[in-house]
Amino acid sequence: MQCHSPRISSRSRPFRRALPTRRSQIGLPPEFAPHSLRDFFASTALAARIPITEVSRWLGHQNTEITHQTYGHLVPASIGRAREILDGLFNRPDMG
Incomplete structure (x- = not known):
């Protein structure tokens, strides 16, 4: 799978x-x-937690799988962030 043409344009x-x-x-x-x-x-x-779907689109990849195969190891683990968000939602004082 290629994400861009290997041809060199005359402008480059x-x-x-x-x-x-x-x-x-x-x-x-x-x-x-x-x-x-x-x-x-x-x-x-x-690394700044911009969604991989956005980065993939900006890079012009045909799909996010290409981006994930290339850069997936750089995506910060999200389990800790998910836990913080859910804990915050379910431990709010107004949910008493």
């Missing part, structure tokens, strides 16, 4: 040609790739 060719020079000029390591920014964005969003 100048960028790709200039990347090695610009990368060294601004001090990025040689292994840096623009896709690293995409990964950073996705992992940061998921």
